[in-house]
Amino acid sequence: MDNVIFSSWNGKIVDNRKGKTSKAPKRADITLPKLPEEEKPLALMGWNGLVVMNPEADIVSLTLRYLKEIRKLSCGECSVCMIGIDRLLDIIGEMAKGEGSKADIAEMKAIIKQVCVNSKCGFGQSALFPVLDSIKFYKSDFLALIKGEKKLEDKDYSCTVTAPCMEACPARLDIPGYIELIKNNKFKESLDLIRENCILPGVVGRVCTHPCEDACVRKDIDEPVSIRLLKRAAADDDLQHGGSSLNGPQKEREERIAIIGAGPAGLAAAYNLRLMRYGVTIFESLPHVGGMAAVGIPEYRLPRDILNHEIDLIKRIGSELKVNTKVEKLSLKDLKKKGYNAVFVAVGAHIGTKIGAEGEDKGYEGFVDGVEFLRNLNLGEKVKPQKKVIVIGGGNTALDCARSCVRIGFNDVEIIYRRSRVEMPASDEEIEEAEKEGVKFNYLMTPVKILAKDGKVTGVECIKMKLGKPDESGRRRPVPIKGSEFTIDTDLIIPAIGQRSELPVIPDKEKIEITKWGTIKVDPITYMTDVEGVFAGGDCVTGPAIVIDALNTGNKVAKSIDCYLQGGSLARGITFEGVDLKKQMGRGFTVKAPAQGVGFLDVKERAGSFEEVEGGYISMEAMSEAQRCLRCYRVVVWEKAI
Amino acid sequence: MVTIVIDGRKVKAKENSTILENTQELNIDIPTLCFHNDLSSFGACRLCMVEVNTNGKWQLATSCNTPVEDGMEIRTDSDRVQESRKLTAELLYYKYPTTEAVREVARKLGVQTPEEKGEGHDCILCGLCVRTCREIVGVSALTFQDRGRGRDIDEPKIEFDPNSCIGCGSCAYVCPTGYVQMESVGDKRIIWNKVFNMVACKVCGRFFAPEDQLKYISKETNVPFDKLTTCTNCR
Numbered sequence: 057m058d059n060v061i062f063s064s065w066n067g068k069i070v071d072n073r074k075g076k077t078s079k080a081p082k083r084a085d086i087t088l089p090k091l092p093e094e095e096k097p098l099a100l101m102g103w104n105g106l107v108v109m110n111p112e113a114d115i116v117s118l119t120l121r122y123l124k125e126i127r128k129l130s131c132g133e134c135s136v137c138m139i140g141i142d143r144l145l146d147i148i149g150e151m152a153k154g155e156g157s158k159a160d161i162a163e164m165k166a167i168i169k170q171v172c173v174n175s176k177c178g179f180g181q182s183a184l185f186p187v188l189d190s191i192k193f194y195k196s197d198f199l200a201l202i203k204g205e206k207k208l209e210d211k212d213y214s215c216t217v218t219a220p221c222m223e224a225c226p227a228r229l230d231i232p233g234y235i236e237l238i239k240n241n242k243f244k245e246s247l248d249l250i251r252e253n254c255i256l257p258g259v260v261g262r263v264c265t266h267p268c269e270d271a272c273v274r275k276d277i278d279e280p281v282s283i284r285l286l287k288r289a290a291a292d293d294d295l296q297h298g299g300s301s302l303n304g305p306q307k308e309r310e311e312r313i314a315i316i317g318a319g320p321a322g323l324a325a326a327y328n329l330r331l332m333r334y335g336v337t338i339f340e341s342l343p344h345v346g347g348m349a350a351v352g353i354p355e356y357r358l359p360r361d362i363l364n365h366e367i368d369l370i371k372r373i374g375s376e377l378k379v380n381t382k383v384e385k386l387s388l389k390d391l392k393k394k395g396y397n398a399v400f401v402a403v404g405a406h407i408g409t410k411i412g413a414e415g416e417d418k419g420y421e422g423f424v425d426g427v428e429f430l431r432n433l434n435l436g437e438k439v440k441p442q443k444k445v446i447v448i449g450g451g452n453t454a455l456d457c458a459r460s461c462v463r464i465g466f467n468d469v470e471i472i473y474r475r476s477r478v479e480m481p482a483s484d485e486e487i488e489e490a491e492k493e494g495v496k497f498n499y500l501m502t503p504v505k506i507l508a509k510d511g512k513v514t515g516v517e518c519i520k521m522k523l524g525k526p527d528e529s530g531r532r533r534p535v536p537i538k539g540s541e542f543t544i545d546t547d548l549i550i551p552a553i554g555q556r557s558e559l560p561v562i563p564d565k566e567k568i569e570i571t572k573w574g575t576i577k578v579d580p581i582t583y584m585t586d587v588e589g590v591f592a593g594g595d596c597v598t599g600p601a602i603v604i605d606a607l608n609t610g611n612k613v614a615k616s617i618d619c620y621l622q623g624g625s626l627a628r629g630i631t632f633e634g635v636d637l638k639k640q641m642g643r644g645f646t647v648k649a650p651a652q653g654v655g656f657l658d659v660k661e662r663a664g665s666f667e668e669v670e671g672g673y674i675s676m677e678a679m680s681e682a683q684r685c686l687r688c689y690r691v692v693v694w695e696k697a698i
Numbered sequence: 699m700v701t702i703v704i705d706g707r708k709v710k711a712k713e714n715s716t717i718l719e720n721t722q723e724l725n726i727d728i729p730t731l732c733f734h735n736d737l738s739s740f741g742a743c744r745l746c747m748v749e750v751n752t753n754g755k756w757q758l759a760t761s762c763n764t765p766v767e768d769g770m771e772i773r774t775d776s777d778r779v780q781e782s783r784k785l786t787a788e789l790l791y792y793k794y795p796t797t798e799a800v801r802e803v804a805r806k807l808g809v810q811t812p813e814e815k816g817e818g819h820d821c822i823l824c825g826l827c828v829r830t831c832r833e834i835v836g837v838s839a840l841t842f843q844d845r846g847r848g849r850d851i852d853e854p855k856i857e858f859d860p861n862s863c864i865g866c867g868s869c870a871y872v873c874p875t876g877y878v879q880m881e882s883v884g885d886k887r888i889i890w891n892k893v894f895n896m897v898a899c900k901v902c903g904r905f906f907a908p909e910d911q912l913k914y915i916s917k918e919t920n921v922p923f924d925k926l927t928t929c930t931n932c933r
Binding site: 167644 | 731741742743744745747750752757758759760763764765782785786789790792793822823825832838841842843844851853854
């Protein structure tokens, strides 16, 4: 950031004020939260320090405002944090009334130090740290306040609250918030909070790859909080109590929106647009609603009644759903003629990527693409078990195919992957469960030729690989070992190395621009394509991603469509790119406590059955797991130029 | 059994026992406000601080919920421990100056407080009532009010769910400050502003328990309601 006058961010002192000598360069080489430039920020105060950009900034008033903001988040559950903040607020108030003294500054320091080492949670341990910096480095301003030479003023401020887990979540769910509600036995309120950003809580609570848990501060202490299972617990508890319904709109607007694709992105957009009182029609080419959640994820991971219940709620608030309706026949003009004011394209990525092996295009019997295999299976097609199946790929789709084959009754299920276990993109839980179920993993090999006899697959010729230098993805690139070809006999081959979209979606004169990666090109903020009024999002824009990514896009597209139709612009807030949210200047002692486990379906019972494998928490277990959350809320307050 | 060192004394401790359990056995006096032997530890009042040596560094830790580990070194009376307890007591006293339970503990830890008994009955959010209701009674009629992001509540408090409460009065019994009050007049009992009908003992005629409580016990134990309408004295 340019023109930093003073910074204590990350504990690194940069002081360029008059009369101060600082070895640090004028431009601070620290990664700060990025503030919206149009607000012309003067100074910011956050959990990790104080940063001053403009000499006009009023640090004492900023400190007061920051204290007021963190006071709102202090839970009062331990005696030092909330009372400590109250005392600090009172001391500043006394100073402003002319009742303060120099000794108050020492008392403030003592209180802050006490709260930081003594608080129960991560919030209390970190929130007051920057206040220590302001009274240390801007002491003269506080002394001026005591002497009556300065007044407290309410300037123009903005405030944001986040947490390491929240920043890691694509949809920025208020994770500490919904966990706290569970801790307090308020499952219904917790679910309401989850639904604000995630309209498929039971689905995401089962299938999410939970980037939040990787960002959990507890991961470095013992184990991350089981955030995904807690979300599931909120959804399960609701179902056990009969299932709540969603609040639909009372009045209707005239404008109607067409959504193409009833996957998570389309459903999230439909839900949010309905809340904004728009008429919504979703066109779905398949006979089932749910997109990849319905036809890509096997039932043993996501029971259909859970998915259907959550879809049903969205239907019941007045979203019109047309299944078995491919939009190809409709052009964009037709849609507009039919009275749709905007179109959201969210068709997903349902076509498998080619593996580059000889013979893959020959249409052999016994060669089925992974997404097609799962789709057929989920649409009710009976697959005859054979002796052996080879699944090609190392992602979750490959694992889903392999584990489904175990359930269908294949004797021998093998995965071949061109890199090693470390580089495998599938989640660890999936790999472990697959191993328990008897799936055999073959690493460092790739198929070069599909072998067939009389049009039917008999085997696959592979070549061995070794790992070379890391590629753009950071993973080591696999390199074929010359002359290492060998053959594996098999009855069925399922390639599952990636997916792409079936494009173009709408054959129209004004074609929607497609990128060289075969995805739809959109504006990164508004999600609008180069055709006005046509928006796109989800897998068909990003390539294959996780459910929560698609839900996030759907939420945002709804807001963007609203702005487009009503005239308005999307607010650009603070961003934390490159900022280490886990880091906190103070860290008290945290009692170690392992995560609450859940039961799994006995391995012996898994073959021949698509029954759900992973169990959930009962309410007491969920409440006890929720106790583990360290509540690492991070607050940033900044003063804006008026 | 594991071996731990408390204030330089080597002692045997049960695995997974807490530091506080062990100091209690050694009759070491550690102040607490939110602790109860029959309830799960909560670590809310921050008064039971001790120092624990972790990787060569002495860290403050709440003794009530920190389990012992083999070889753990603990200091219960260092300057830092005393200073920490006193500062916490000062903060508590600042917030609840008239509440006797707070005054008493503050006085004990060297905070200047008036000699006379405090007349206030503030809720200090120790959570004893919440835990008693949940863990001992098993009905969860009391919860902490949620104070998360965007909920802007000035003073957090305990929320009461009249639909779950059975009127047993355990919360009033366990409350250290007298905030939870229970009033019994004739065939009525009032607690958290809810009025309960009391049942008279079949034998002596004394109103001895709320009807809702007996119904709850009957439901939980499958003992017919009629069998429960004799008071403990006459049984």
